[in-house]
Amino acid sequence: MKEYVLLLLLALGSAKPFSSPSYLTLKNMMLKDMEDADDDDDDDDDDENSLFPTRQPIMPFFPFDLFPSCPFGCQCYSRVVHCSDLGLTSIPNNIPFDTRLIDLQNNKIKEIKENDFKGLTSLYGLMLNNNKLTKIHPKAFLPVKKLRRLYLSHNLLTEIPINLPKSLAELRIHDNKVKKIQKETFKGMNALHVLEMSANPLENDGIDPAAFEGVTVFHIRIADAKLTSVPKGLPSSLLELHLDDNKISTVELEDFKRYKDLQRLGLGNNKIKDIENGSLANIPHVREIHLEKNKLKKVPPGLQDLKYLQVIFLHHNNITRVGVNDFCPTVTKKKKSLYSAISLFNNPVKYWELQPATFRCVLSRMSVQLGNFRK
Ligand SMILES: *[C@@H]1O[C@H](CO)[C@@H](O)[C@H](O)[C@H]1NC(C)=O
Ligand SMILES: *[C@@H]1O[C@H](CO)[C@@H](O)[C@H](O)[C@H]1NC(C)=O
Numbered sequence: 001m002k003e004y005v006l007l008l009l010l011a012l013g014s015a016k017p018f019s020s021p022s023y024l025t026l027k028n029m030m031l032k033d034m035e036d037a038d039d040d041d042d043d044d045d046d047d048e049n050s051l052f053p054t055r056q057p058i059m060p061f062f063p064f065d066l067f068p069s070c071p072f073g074c075q076c077y078s079r080v081v082h083c084s085d086l087g088l089t090s091i092p093n094n095i096p097f098d099t100r101l102i103d104l105q106n107n108k109i110k111e112i113k114e115n116d117f118k119g120l121t122s123l124y125g126l127m128l129n130n131n132k133l134t135k136i137h138p139k140a141f142l143p144v145k146k147l148r149r150l151y152l153s154h155n156l157l158t159e160i161p162i163n164l165p166k167s168l169a170e171l172r173i174h175d176n177k178v179k180k181i182q183k184e185t186f187k188g189m190n191a192l193h194v195l196e197m198s199a200n201p202l203e204n205d206g207i208d209p210a211a212f213e214g215v216t217v218f219h220i221r222i223a224d225a226k227l228t229s230v231p232k233g234l235p236s237s238l239l240e241l242h243l244d245d246n247k248i249s250t251v252e253l254e255d256f257k258r259y260k261d262l263q264r265l266g267l268g269n270n271k272i273k274d275i276e277n278g279s280l281a282n283i284p285h286v287r288e289i290h291l292e293k294n295k296l297k298k299v300p301p302g303l304q305d306l307k308y309l310q311v312i313f314l315h316h317n318n319i320t321r322v323g324v325n326d327f328c329p330t331v332t333k334k335k336k337s338l339y340s341a342i343s344l345f346n347n348p349v350k351y352w353e354l355q356p357a358t359f360r361c362v363l364s365r366m367s368v369q370l371g372n373f374r375k
Contacts (some may be wrong), residue, residue, distance in 0.1 A: 071095060079122070083107070091116040101125040111135040117144050130154040136161040152176065160185050168192055175199040183208040186215045198223040209233040223266070230255040242266035244290065251275040256282040268313065269293040275300040292316050292343065299326040307336040315369070319347040322354055328361035338363045345371020
């Protein structure tokens with residue numbers, strides 16, 4: 001590591017005539033050096049990281065700068081371009097073509113233009129969080145055919161950009177102004193696995209029933225939006241669905257019918273009064289359910305049949321009584337995973353009336369949080 005710092009200082013020190021060959025070749029060397037270090041960290045430091053690498057003497061073969069130079073103010077190394085917190089108002093135009101990751105967080109970029117990413121065919125990560133984006137050109141993402149991660153959170157976008165790269169695995173667009181998810185927004189995006197779009201003014205009607213057709217997303221988060229019920233048109237591949245901090249008032253029989261593989265479900269801080277009997281039977285593999293801070297009057301029916309359920313949060317509700325068979329099956333063998341957490345505090349239940357057998361299928365006494373019963 002010391003050598004890197006030294007190199008960096010050397011590089012900065014000799015940077016006076018900014019485009020002088022010595023500066024650039026030194027920089028190239030540093031890049032090469034760091035890539036080598038990436039590949040084999042534990043090797044003998046002596047020949048791997050020495051100031052003049054012996055294994056591949058690159059200087060004689062590359063006398064000129066083959067990499068386009070680094071955008072002013074940014075740092076470029078190991079094919080990563082760091083341009084965060086620079087007050088930039090547009091995407092810099094001399095990003096090296098072999099760049100894999102660009103960090104443009106915390107700037108003032110308002111718009112992405114058609115040719116902003118031209119030539120960046122190796123790009124796999126693009127971080128644009130916390131800018132002032134309102135506009136993305138429909139063809140802007142066409143050149144970045146390998147893009148895997150796109151972070152657009154904390155901007156002012158009113159829709160999910162169209163023509164997103166088909167290679168995308170993760171899209172984060174938290175805290176924008178998205179009201180609608182249009183038909184075919186994610187068409188052909190077979191690798192999309194994570195979609196985070198909380199804190200947008202999205203209503204149920206805003207999600208086109210065909211928006212997710214043919215897509216296999218595993219993790220969707222639409223918390224802190226304007227949903228009044230569980231959206232029915234999300235991908236059937238979902239393993240995690242987070243809908244906390246919405247205005248959902250009931251859970252109906254049909255709601256989870258599509259999401260048979262669901263393992264984690266977040267519905268905390270909504271206005272749920274009822275969970276229809278049979279609705280949870282549609283998600284037999286669920287392991288974790290968050291229903292805290294709702295208006296439930298009883299323990300949701302059907303918990304005792306969820307063999308793999310380990311965590312159920314029911315605190316801050318209006319539950320007045322808990323039956324001896326509300327959590328556990330009558331035949332203990334049916335439960336494959338014991339509960340590791342059941343929370344019931346802040347409910348108007350008379351905790352002293354609870355029968356100990358109610359919690360016969362929990363991991364330990366510590367797994368049940370009843371709250372103020374010892375007052
Ligand atoms: C829910 O439905 C199941 C199966 O139809 C039934 O056995 C059970 O008694 C019902 N529970 C409640 C609370 O209505
Ligand atoms: C809790 O339920 C009771 C009736 O069972 C109702 O009178 C009361 O308003 C409810 N409280 C809340 C906070 O919803």
